[in-house]
Amino acid sequence: MGGSKIRTTVVVLMASALASAGTAAVVTTVNTAQAAVLAAVEDEGADCAVPTLPDAGALPTEARLPDPFTRINGTRIATTSDWRCRRQEIKRLAEKFVYGPKPARPSSVTGTVTSSGITVNVSDNGRSSSFSATVSLPSGTGPFPAVVVYGGFGADTATIRAAGAAVISYDPYVVGREGTGRANKQGAFYSIYGNTSTTGLLQAWGWGVSRIIDVIEQSGGTVLKADATGVTGCSRFGKGAFVAGVFDQRIALTMPIESGSAGTPIFRGIPGEGAQSLSSAYGEQPWLGDAFGSFTSSPGRLPVDTHEMVAMIAPRGLFVMDNPHIANLGPRSASVAALGGAEVYRALGAGGNITYWSDVTDGTHCANRSEWRTPLQQNIQKFLLKTGSAAGAIRMHSKATGNLAEWRNWSTPTLTTGPTTPPTTTPTTPPTTPPTTGPTTPPTTTPTTPPTTPPSAGCSATVSLNSWNGGFVATIKVSAGSTPVNGWAVTVNLPSGSAVTNAWNSSSSGTTGAVTFRNVGYNGQIGAGGSTEFGFQGTGAGPGPAPTCTAS
Known part of the structure; x- marks a missing residue:
């Protein structure tokens, strides 16, 4: 532009x-x-x-x-x-x-x-x-x-x-x-x-x-x-x-x-x-x-x-x-x-x-x-x-x-302060099998795996993390089952020393330990098989891979 x-x-x-x-x-x-x-x-x-x-x-x-x-x-x-x-x-x-x-x-x-x-x-x-x-x-x-x-x-x-x-x-x-x-x-x-x-x-x-x-x-x-x-x-x-x-x-x-x-x-x-x-x-x-x-x-x-x-x-x-x-x-x-x-x-x-x-x-x-x-x-x-x-x-x-x-399938290494090792000048052949789909959440960034047997009704939640030293951003996807959801509440468990500092597209109770996030007015209704997202930022380490979702 x-x-x-x-x-x-x-x-x-x-x-x-x-x-x-x-x-x-x-x-x-x-x-x-x-x-x-x-x-x-x-x-x-x-x-x-x-x-x-x-x-x-x-x-x-x-x-x-x-x-x-x-x-x-x-x-x-x-x-x-x-x-x-x-x-x-x-x-x-x-x-x-x-x-x-x-x-x-x-x-x-x-x-x-x-x-x-x-x-x-x-x-x-x-x-x-x-x-x-x-x-x-x-x-x-x-x-x-x-x-x-x-x-x-x-x-x-x-x-x-x-x-x-x-x-x-x-x-x-x-x-x-x-x-x-x-x-x-x-x-x-x-x-x-x-x-x-x-x-x-x-x-x-x-x-x-x-x-x-x-x-x-x-x-x-x-x-x-x-x-x-x-x-x-x-x-x-x-x-x-x-x-x-x-x-x-x-x-x-x-x-x-x-x-x-x-x-x-x-x-x-x-x-x-x-x-x-x-x-x-x-x-x-x-x-x-x-x-x-x-x-x-x-x-x-x-x-x-x-x-x-x-x-x-x-x-x-x-x-x-x-x-x-x-x-x-x-x-x-x-x-x-x-x-x-x-x-x-x-x-x-x-x-x-x-x-x-x-x-x-x-x-x-x-x-x-x-x-x-x-x-x-x-x-x-x-x-x-x-x-x-x-x-x-x-x-x-x-x-x-x-x-x-x-957007990444690589992790961040811990670099030492030792002497440099010059790279070889021998060219390498690029990989021949490119991905066939758009960006996916890679395993190195600790995304959760949805339940292998999704509920026939109610809701489920998965989390993906973007973490750095001392902080993280968590994006939570809330999915409806075979029936519509009129409201939802997702509970995540934060490890000791971690705290929520900000959240969007949700209201939350508490900032540490087991924190429950609830829908706001515009994203509570999810059609059957549909989904919505909310997120939060925090200090310390991110939540574990198993949030729970309750539909109302």
Whole structure:
């Protein structure tokens, strides 16, 4: 979804109004609060040996998300050091099949940094181009961290400056113009790499951000800090900000907003959610690389998905802001991407460095929102100013709550801190037997198995879990038997130390031990053989696999 290019400023409700409105959100605070570890270079894994990548025609269909911990050769990483080269594999796959290649740093990048602007001059392969950006400093004495704002259309710039960071207003269209055909791409990037380059606009825009960082590094740090750069954008510019953070490991904080299809939402989830179709996103503008065109109707053939792009940002700061009120933006699929990527953050010991926030009341696209103001300040303090330690949080609105358990058949390993084991460069043959159905709830995420002999009347309940260290989300499916149900009550048993913190599509009694959830007014009646769902979020471990259901 491209979205409006002009922000409508709105007055949003405060947190008290959110509560009174009855908004049910999935909320969990990730306890780990490790500082982000920045790379000294744009791509620190460039020296990794990567096996031969598969050809597009040889890719099997897999409805579930690829395992970010499994190398191309089929082995799983075992140490945190292994992630460096596994990340490089994902990068190469993403370049080949999704975004197009991002060229290595050009042979010459020069420019200037002042209190009001940045100039960038690039030369490579006998060609050159230039562009500029404006700078707005906060009050106080520098040098300052800075946030690159795509098109002046990202996170609230007043809040950014009030938090102590400068704003770099970056016009991505001077680097990669919209409104051109794929065979005639225009802008500073394509002036150097050719107007028939297979690299899409999102990657080209991110290349421009990288060149800005090059110039800041060369400037001596008198105005802006070289090791404290963030990036943000909304809608199409949210797509761009996300890709910039994925492919440049010098970016300390990535903040995409309502990015929609071609942004954070998992490609595999977009068709089922009713978001902007992949063919529409591919055709609206040349945002994605040319090679993605063969996957618009078959995203299950992609050997990567956006949860792995989220993971590529780890352990650096990531703050995803989303809109649950516009299905065309794919917020449910975006939450799955965040949950899947958060598994890599957690495995690297950086679970507190990722925030996903769709728990907002106002549905206006790209509006400033009061709910995001405090976490925006906290993320700037933690990752740019390096004065804060607030833990990240997952706050999913009940309208757009993703369930990672439905999308994966892999588990999260416990990575040790031992030495890395380089992967072999011998390519492996992809599996030849793809799944024939959509996402299923895999056994590794402890879904329950429905009774082998369902009741002829009454109701039954099954539970699937999405768990992490210290918390979980449980989705309960309530099914009617051979006769209709006019009301239901489901009891789950929580283990010691676990507690319910929030629930949706139900009312509950108690928060610990045996907790009973009852239908609300709109979901009590279930036709014979039909079903409905409710869910809850909690701390500690999730419930056991045998909830009981009583029909009334």
